[in-house]
Amino acid sequence: MASIARTFEELYGRKPEVLAEAPGRVNLIGEHIDYSEGFVLPFAIADRAYAAIAARKDGLVRIASHQRKEKIFTIDINDVKPGSKGDWEKYVLGVIWTLGISTGVDILVDGTVPSGAGLSSSAALECSVAVALNTLFELGKSKEDLARATQKAENDYVGMPCGIMDQSVSLMAQAGAALLLDCRDLSTESIPFNVADAGLELLIIDTQAHHALVDGGYAERRASCESVAAKLNIPSMRHLTLESLEANRDKLTETEFIRARHAVTEIARVLDAVTALRASDFVTLGKLINASHISLRDDYTVSCPELDVAVDASLEAGAMGARMVGGGFGGSAIALIKASDVQKTREAVSEAFESQGFKKPRFFTSLPSAGASANLLN
Numbered sequence: 001m002a003s004i005a006r007t008f009e010e011l012y013g014r015k016p017e018v019l020a021e022a023p024g025r026v027n028l029i030g031e032h033i034d035y036s037e038g039f040v041l042p043f044a045i046a047d048r049a050y051a052a053i054a055a056r057k058d059g060l061v062r063i064a065s066h067q068r069k070e071k072i073f074t075i076d077i078n079d080v081k082p083g084s085k086g087d088w089e090k091y092v093l094g095v096i097w098t099l100g101i102s103t104g105v106d107i108l109v110d111g112t113v114p115s116g117a118g119l120s121s122s123a124a125l126e127c128s129v130a131v132a133l134n135t136l137f138e139l140g141k142s143k144e145d146l147a148r149a150t151q152k153a154e155n156d157y158v159g160m161p162c163g164i165m166d167q168s169v170s171l172m173a174q175a176g177a178a179l180l181l182d183c184r185d186l187s188t189e190s191i192p193f194n195v196a197d198a199g200l201e202l203l204i205i206d207t208q209a210h211h212a213l214v215d216g217g218y219a220e221r222r223a224s225c226e227s228v229a230a231k232l233n234i235p236s237m238r239h240l241t242l243e244s245l246e247a248n249r250d251k252l253t254e255t256e257f258i259r260a261r262h263a264v265t266e267i268a269r270v271l272d273a274v275t276a277l278r279a280s281d282f283v284t285l286g287k288l289i290n291a292s293h294i295s296l297r298d299d300y301t302v303s304c305p306e307l308d309v310a311v312d313a314s315l316e317a318g319a320m321g322a323r324m325v326g327g328g329f330g331g332s333a334i335a336l337i338k339a340s341d342v343q344k345t346r347e348a349v350s351e352a353f354e355s356q357g358f359k360k361p362r363f364f365t366s367l368p369s370a371g372a373s374a375n376l377l378n
């Protein structure tokens, strides 16, 4: 944080007014159901995005990143609207746009969330900028408002039709806990998630795979769910039970049916996972994590060979549960394992990847950490 303030000063010739940060996330369970008004159970990781920011009087927006600080992106605030220029800067511009900012700003961002690893580096970036702007301009927005605004930035400015999970957890997470989020009304409950006390560890395996299908595949899954809801005349998958789905099977295509089945069963698995966590029943949690992966792989078809190999190798090495996390088609998997099995699991996954000719996987662990925050500097 100190270094981002220093770099800001070197770059823009004055001190930042606000320093902010927001974490990436891992989703324990509840995948591809946030846009179906489901329940999800993510937690914030220690890796985060950082933003340093100060207002300008001339209506210019300048954006730079700590990694490539020689390149300052400049745009007039009046040109900050969907379709504007910008590459990754659009994540920042989108937030400026959805929050209705009409004043120029200098922004420097930095981050440690690996990008492309399915750990929501983009939501972390959006949320760090959102809390920074909220503080700088005293917008008085709640975390729910900011979650909706940052999701809209990604949907309408960046063009990715994501749900609301990643932004919500980045803003609302509590240290030491997973966040049970009801995506229908954004109400939350902190569910203590302390694997270390049980002698366990949650290993995060970045497969380093990023398949071209990502964006189109995601939008297509989301469209399927919306089509099921329209055909069955219900607001979302949240209103479906396995019985009502079976009873209406003839109204749906086979693909719609199996995708809806994923949504219905995954929502139930999240609630069962909460019960298991409350009872410190990690055996049941592991089984639910496994069932989630199978459903994502076979019904929702968003897994990929690298994710399946990471999951299978972890289970063979003794993991209690393993599954892909995030949107899928690459990115990361998680494995719930005995702390004493960490090394063995890493080796098993690495060997399996090598024998398949995949890129070398990367491994992380993280305790559940706190959500976004911003500080006004004097």
Ligand code: GLA
Pocket: 030, 031, 032, 033, 034, 035, 162, 163, 164, 165, 166, 326, 327, 328
């Ligand atoms: C991505 C999206 C989220 C969510 C997950 C799948 O991370 O950004 O909104 O839909 O995929 O659970």
